[in-house]
Amino acid sequence: MIISLFDLYKIGIGPSSSHTVGPMWAANRFLHALQAAGKLNDTARVGVCLYGSLALTGHGHATDTAILLGLAGEVPDEVDPDRIDDIVTDIRTRQRLKLFGKHEIRFIESRDLLFLTDERLPGHANGMRFTAWDAENETLLSEVYYSTGGGFVAREDELEGEHIGRDSNVNPPFPFSSAKQLLDICRITGMRIADVVLENEKAFTEEERIRPGLFRIWGAMQGSIRRGCSTDGVLPGGLNVTRRAHKLYNEMIHRPEAALKDPLSVLDWVNIYALAVNEENAAGGRVVTAPTNGAAGVIPAVLAYYDRFCPGADEEGIITFLATAGAIGMLIKHNASISAAEVGCQGEVGAACSMAAAGLVAAMGGSNEQAENAAEIGMEHNLGLTCDPVNGLVQVPCIERNTMGAMKAINAARLALKGDGTHMVSLDEVIETMRQTGLDMQEKYKETAEGGLAVNVVEC
Numbered sequence: 001m002i003i004s005l006f007d008l009y010k011i012g013i014g015p016s017s018s019h020t021v022g023p024m025w026a027a028n029r030f031l032h033a034l035q036a037a038g039k040l041n042d043t044a045r046v047g048v049c050l051y052g053s054l055a056l057t058g059h060g061h062a063t064d065t066a067i068l069l070g071l072a073g074e075v076p077d078e079v080d081p082d083r084i085d086d087i088v089t090d091i092r093t094r095q096r097l098k099l100f101g102k103h104e105i106r107f108i109e110s111r112d113l114l115f116l117t118d119e120r121l122p123g124h125a126n127g128m129r130f131t132a133w134d135a136e137n138e139t140l141l142s143e144v145y146y147s148t149g150g151g152f153v154a155r156e157d158e159l160e161g162e163h164i165g166r167d168s169n170v171n172p173p174f175p176f177s178s179a180k181q182l183l184d185i186c187r188i189t190g191m192r193i194a195d196v197v198l199e200n201e202k203a204f205t206e207e208e209r210i211r212p213g214l215f216r217i218w219g220a221m222q223g224s225i226r227r228g229c230s231t232d233g234v235l236p237g238g239l240n241v242t243r244r245a246h247k248l249y250n251e252m253i254h255r256p257e258a259a260l261k262d263p264l265s266v267l268d269w270v271n272i273y274a275l276a277v278n279e280e281n282a283a284g285g286r287v288v289t290a291p292t293n294g295a296a297g298v299i300p301a302v303l304a305y306y307d308r309f310c311p312g313a314d315e316e317g318i319i320t321f322l323a324t325a326g327a328i329g330m331l332i333k334h335n336a337s338i339s340a341a342e343v344g345c346q347g348e349v350g351a352a353c354s355m356a357a358a359g360l361v362a363a364m365g366g367s368n369e370q371a372e373n374a375a376e377i378g379m380e381h382n383l384g385l386t387c388d389p390v391n392g393l394v395q396v397p398c399i400e401r402n403t404m405g406a407m408k409a410i411n412a413a414r415l416a417l418k419g420d421g422t423h424m425v426s427l428d429e430v431i432e433t434m435r436q437t438g439l440d441m442q443e444k445y446k447e448t449a450e451g452g453l454a455v456n457v458v459e460c
């Protein structure tokens with residue numbers, strides 16, 4: 001079940017990994033399939049149908065934008081966020097779209113991109129069907145894809161081994177599918193959790209590219225913190241949510257002496273980091289999916305806390321943090337889900353909290369058992385967390401919720417570091433509980449915007 005760290009941490013754009021990043025990759029994969037079949041240049045029309053949660057909250061999550069960009073040949077980690085409006089406006093104005101940026105077809109959005117809110121495909125709540133026709137209206141290719149959370153995409157015949165394009169037939173040296181197995185490997189070999197993950201990563205990525213790749217991820221996280229702290233105004237989408245990170249950041253840097261009087265001012269900084277990233281995400285900016293976009297602020301906030309406030313923090317600690325957190329993300333994805341459409345927000349902010357807690361413990365020199373304990377605490381106290389975004393936008397409760405996830409992760413790490421790693425509930429047990437809770441959760445609490453805050457908050 002091992003997946004690459006670089007599939008778990010992906011540089012992309014906001015606001016949603018499952019509803020923006022995933023559909024963009026799906027459109028890209030469909031075009032590749034069309035091209036491989038030698039049918040791209042015969043295509044006269046492409047139609048896309050969205051089902052389930054993608055249809056219900058796709059407008060608020062910019063799924064329509066993502067599909068248009070994907071069909072135009074853009075990919076999430078390379079598209080320039082500042083060009084997105086121009087690309088989409090051009091397609092909508094001219095009603096023409098260049099597939100892969102080279103083969104132009106007519107594209108009438110009201111006809112060719114349908115949100116089927118009453119229908120759901122059998123494989124997953126986030127289903128998409130792409131169809132290409134030639135000039136005689138003969139079907140050239142029709143494929144179903146699922147966006148399974150965290151930007152992962154699977155064609156309907158790949159659901160068991162979902163991937164985003166990397167070779168999934170690799171054989172890592174230390175495979176694990178449970179926390180118990182992972183801890184056993186560590187005990188037998190004397191390795192840290194991070195060492196196991198980094199050894200496994202060599203099966204996916206050339207060794208000399210792993211550390212630079214992880215520093216690139218950390219650099220992108222810091223970039224989203226910086227942009228979020230330097231940008232003010234109102235977020236798009238119609239809810240009129242005002243950005244807060246910029247204002248709070250300015251207050252902190254213009255009154256530095258206030259921090260001397262308030263020992264908890266470090267918490268204000270953690271809040272600022274998380275708000276900054278998630279406001280960037282909500283604005284469609286560049287963020288790192290970690291493990292999802294809705295929860296993209298938790299890990300950067302906790303890692304920035306480590307980098308700036310923890311004694312002895314260094315580059316090695318950053319690698320250790322990301323690799324250890326990655327192991328927890330892999331376990332949650334494999335044994336439960338990181339898709340809010342499947343298990344609610346416990347799979348997004350809950351997963352990020354659990355990952356960050358373990359990462360922080362490991363970076364601070366804690367044992368493997370303490371890291372597992374921290375991950376368990378981080379998830380245990382997010383069990384049952386619903387997904388109910390107001391207006392289907394990844395803004396309320398999402399942005400603020402990331403500050404809570406970051407705080408909880410830091411507290412979980414501190415609790416675990418005060419113990420010796422022994423504890424009553426295992427990480428495996430809490431992940432299984434999360435899975436079962438997600439199954440029991442009513443659909444209206446799973447990224448449909450049909451329950452919870454989404455129906456109780458009156459829009460202004």
Ligand code: SF4
Pocket residue numbers: 294295340344345346348349386387388389393394395396397398401447
């Ligand atoms: S409520 Fe949680 S899971 Fe739902 S969109 Fe917001 S961050 Fe994502």
